[in-house]
Amino acid sequence: MAQMDAKQAEKISKALSDPTRLKILSEIQKKHDWLYCVDLYDNINLAQPSICHHLKQLTETSIILPEKEGRNIKYTMNNAVIDDYIGFLQGLKK
Template sequence: MELKQVEKISKALSDVNRLKILQYMQKNQGKVECTHACGLLSLAQPSISHHIKKLVEAQLINQHKIGRNYHYSLNHEVWDHYTQALNSL
């Protein structure tokens, strides 16, 4: 993994709300729906969407559209590469 990607992921992880989303996903078989994330955090839906967008841009989570709703899942491959890159620093 390139250092630029490590930097992007690190920036995405620098917000406590994004960490809470990832923590919830870990407890929920690596998945979450945007509507469930709204109940998890005391934030408005646009704020949740912003945080999820940052995680998607960092490739930490994948988004899937099912009907009118988006579902998100952890990208274990990117997470594993990220942790390996950190260990090699």
């Protein structure tokens, strides 16, 4: 497991500190594989640019990974980053 520094942990924490972004992650988790961007418009009551903004924050920290498929974009969870973040948290414990 890679070592994550405090700066990176701070960015991931920030990405996880918003109800919309946690909802997006929950929707991606439910799919167990890939979630299409358009699926979120049904489940999240925000305008398209707002959802786009939240997706950007999640992809910038690599918590989720985007893949272009024609006109659409699909996302998957990046387990490796979550595990690295968990490793950082384990290191905080006494």
